[in-house]
Amino acid sequence: MITFYCNRDQESGTFRKYNDFEWIKTCKSLMVSIIVLLFLPLISCEKYLDPYNGDQGLKTNFYKVDWVAAADSSTNSFINRYWNTTSHVFNNTYDGEIAWNDYWPEAHGLDVMVDAYLRTKSENFKQDIYDWYEGVRKKNWYSDDWENVFYDDMGWHCLAHMRALEATGDQRYAKSSKDLWTWITQGWSDYDGEALSGEKNQMILVKVKVFPLMDLQLLLLPGGINYTQMKLLVD
Secondary structure: OOOEEEEEOOOOOOEEEEEHHHHHHHHHHHHHHHHHHHHHHHHHOOOOOOHHHOOOOOOOOOOOOOHHHHHHHHHHHHHHHHEEOOOOEEOOOOOOOOOOOOOHHHHHHHHHHHHHHHHHOOHHHHHHHHHHHHHHHHHOOOOOOOOOOEHHHHHHHHHHHHHHHHHHOOOHHHHHHHHHHHHHHOOEEOOOOOEEEOEOOOOOEEOOOHHHHHHHHHHOOOOOOOHHHOOOOOO
């Protein structure tokens, strides 16, 4: 005697009959899938040996990396190739082309120079940080200051400016950091659950992780900043 089972098709809504043999085959396939899923985490969680973390059991003659030297080498290559010593901005292409409509990438370039100065204490990098301020300010396509249409981009600049201030003591960066934060807070909106607009005149809201860190750093600036300008930005 063959027993039939009914199962409803999710797409058509109709019922399909299964006999004993089909049902057993389906159950076997399901069991195999379950077993594979149970053992997969055990396979994927196997420890990965990393010689740079001092893992034992690896070759003793594994290539040693001098990370300070690597950082110096990569930074010097980057600065020599992309830093424009005339306009005091970063070139956008390998052959020296400057795109005057970008904004946020310059903040990351400043971070590289600040890291290099903190690591080497080279006056050349300190001078580059000084020159960057006016060069990139003039490059800002949105205004003749540091204000921009994108709030998260101003956030990256604010963080980089605060690092430049801490590293060099250049008070121009204190003012620009506070100005940037003031412009950022103007993007706060109560629409759709309270958050920050992605850009000016836009109701698409975002919550960017850059802002909590900025909150704390701004409080540490000489003279601080008005706390009421910071409240409620991030949960």
